[in-house]
Amino acid sequence: MPHHLAATAPGFTSLLLRPGAERERWRRRRPHSQTPRRGGCHLEPECTLQQRRQTREEQEERIRERLRAGAEQPPSSSSYDTAWVAMVPARGAPAAPRFPRYPEWIMENQHGDDSWGLGGHRGRLPRLGKDAVSSTLxxxxxxxxxxVGDEHIRKGLRFIENNSSCVMDDKCDTPVGFNIIFPGMIKSGIGLGLELPLRQSDVDEILRLQEMELQSHSTDQGRKAYMAYVAEGLGDIIQDWDEVLRYQSTNGSLFNSPSATSALAIHSHDTNAVKYLDLLGSKFVSSVPTAYPMNIYSRLCMVDTLEKMGISHHFSCEINSILDLTYRSWLQNEEEIIMDMETCAMAFRILRMHGYDITSDVFSQFSEESRFRDSVQGQLNDTKTLLELYKASQIRISEDEWNLENVSSWTGELLRQQLSTKIVSKPIMPQEVQYALQFPFYSANVEPLEHKMNIEHFDIKRIQMRKSAYL
Structure with a gap:
C-alpha cells in the first residue's frame, strides 16, 4: 500500500525554517530609527543574534534526536485501526476481546466534540469530515x-448524526477505501442492533456508494488486491477468504494494515494474522498505528524531506547511519522494501544518489505498466508511487539498464496524463510532478530551484491520509 510522507518529516524540517521568518517579523515590527547602524547597514542586536543561534542549535538537536530515534520513534495512533483490532475476539472466548486494553483506550480518547480520529480534532472539520465519521463509527x-461504553456510543452516534452530510461531500478529503468501508460499517452497525441516527433514504444512499465502487474496479488482479486491502469493509461479501490470503505478507498482515488484518483474523481465524496482531499488541500497548511496519519508509522520508529543503548537510552523520541500515535491508531483500513499490523506488534513488553499490535488477518486476495496474496503488491511481518510480528510473549508471528505461517510459506517460486531466492525487502537488518531468536528471544548476520550490510549497501542517488521517 502506498505510504505518504512520514509524519515526522514535516514537523522537524519546519523547525529550521522558523528562525528566518521570526527575523523578518522582528524587522517589520522594529522602526528603522531603533535599529543599530554600522556603515549604513541595519544590524540586529547581539542578544537577538545569540538567541537565534541558540534557537537554531536547539532545533537542529531536536531533529538529530528524531533521526537517531528511527524505528524507536512511536508512530501516531490511529483510532480507526485501533477500533478494528479491538474487535478481534479472544481465543476460546468469543464474547471477550483479545486485546481488552484497546476498548479502554477508545473510551479514554473520545474528543470533546464526541468524535474519534484526527478529523474532528482541533477544528479540522469539515475538510477531514469523512475521516471523523469513519473513525467514530x-x-x-x-x-x-x-x-461497553454506552455513553461513549451515544455521543459518537450523535456526532455522526450532526456530521452525516460529510459522507457525500466531495469537498472533504476521502480516506482510502471509504466508499467501500463506511457502507460496510453501516451494515455491521445494523447487524449489531445499533440505532443509527440516519434516515432510511440516507442509509440507502450510503450503501449505494459501496455498490458503485465495487462495480468500478475493472482489472481482475488489481481489483482483487484492492478488495483484500479494504477487507474490513466487505465482511460477509467475501466468500473465499483463501483468495484474500494470497496477499498476506510473511509477517502475517495484509499490506501491513492492522484493520484489514483484523478482518482476516475475525472472519478466517488465520493463525498468522493473529500472530501479527499479537505482535502489535505487545509493541503498542494502548493503541495501534495506521500501518506497521513502516520503519524503513519513515526513515527514508526524513532523509528525503531534509534533502528537498537543501538542509541535509547539517545532519550528514545521522543520515549516513540511516542509509547504512537501509542498505543492509536492501541487500537482505527485506519484504518491507522489495514488496512495496514506493519504498523500493525511494530506497533505490536515495541509496544510489549517495553512492551505494546497488543494481537495478529489482525494477524488472516494475518494468511493465501492468504491474502497477494490478496493484493497490494502481487501483488508486496513486501519484506518489508513480512519481517515486519515475524519479528512481532517472538514476541510471549504465546504458544496459533497460528496466529503468521501461519504468521511465510508462510512469512518465501516466504522470503526464494525470497532469492533463487534473487528477494528481494528494499529497502530491501538480507543480512537483511538472518539475520532475521538466528536470528528469539531477543537476547542480537546478537543485537550488528545487529547494526553493519545495520550501515555498512546504505545508508544515500537512496531514497524511490512508484509511484514516495521521500526522
Whole structure:
C-alpha cells in the first residue's frame, strides 16, 4: 500500500525554517530609527543574534534526536485501526476481546466534540469530515461489539448524526477505501442492533456508494488486491477468504494494515494474522498505528524531506547511519522494501544518489505498466508511487539498464496524463510532478530551484491520509 510522507518529516524540517521568518517579523515590527547602524547597514542586536543561534542549535538537536530515534520513534495512533483490532475476539472466548486494553483506550480518547480520529480534532472539520465519521463509527462498533461504553456510543452516534452530510461531500478529503468501508460499517452497525441516527433514504444512499465502487474496479488482479486491502469493509461479501490470503505478507498482515488484518483474523481465524496482531499488541500497548511496519519508509522520508529543503548537510552523520541500515535491508531483500513499490523506488534513488553499490535488477518486476495496474496503488491511481518510480528510473549508471528505461517510459506517460486531466492525487502537488518531468536528471544548476520550490510549497501542517488521517 502506498505510504505518504512520514509524519515526522514535516514537523522537524519546519523547525529550521522558523528562525528566518521570526527575523523578518522582528524587522517589520522594529522602526528603522531603533535599529543599530554600522556603515549604513541595519544590524540586529547581539542578544537577538545569540538567541537565534541558540534557537537554531536547539532545533537542529531536536531533529538529530528524531533521526537517531528511527524505528524507536512511536508512530501516531490511529483510532480507526485501533477500533478494528479491538474487535478481534479472544481465543476460546468469543464474547471477550483479545486485546481488552484497546476498548479502554477508545473510551479514554473520545474528543470533546464526541468524535474519534484526527478529523474532528482541533477544528479540522469539515475538510477531514469523512475521516471523523469513519473513525467514530469504527470506535462505536468496537464498543458495541463488547457491550461497553454506552455513553461513549451515544455521543459518537450523535456526532455522526450532526456530521452525516460529510459522507457525500466531495469537498472533504476521502480516506482510502471509504466508499467501500463506511457502507460496510453501516451494515455491521445494523447487524449489531445499533440505532443509527440516519434516515432510511440516507442509509440507502450510503450503501449505494459501496455498490458503485465495487462495480468500478475493472482489472481482475488489481481489483482483487484492492478488495483484500479494504477487507474490513466487505465482511460477509467475501466468500473465499483463501483468495484474500494470497496477499498476506510473511509477517502475517495484509499490506501491513492492522484493520484489514483484523478482518482476516475475525472472519478466517488465520493463525498468522493473529500472530501479527499479537505482535502489535505487545509493541503498542494502548493503541495501534495506521500501518506497521513502516520503519524503513519513515526513515527514508526524513532523509528525503531534509534533502528537498537543501538542509541535509547539517545532519550528514545521522543520515549516513540511516542509509547504512537501509542498505543492509536492501541487500537482505527485506519484504518491507522489495514488496512495496514506493519504498523500493525511494530506497533505490536515495541509496544510489549517495553512492551505494546497488543494481537495478529489482525494477524488472516494475518494468511493465501492468504491474502497477494490478496493484493497490494502481487501483488508486496513486501519484506518489508513480512519481517515486519515475524519479528512481532517472538514476541510471549504465546504458544496459533497460528496466529503468521501461519504468521511465510508462510512469512518465501516466504522470503526464494525470497532469492533463487534473487528477494528481494528494499529497502530491501538480507543480512537483511538472518539475520532475521538466528536470528528469539531477543537476547542480537546478537543485537550488528545487529547494526553493519545495520550501515555498512546504505545508508544515500537512496531514497524511490512508484509511484514516495521521500526522
Amino acid at each position: 469504527a470506535c462505536v462498533l468496537a464498543l458495541k461489539t463488547w457491550n
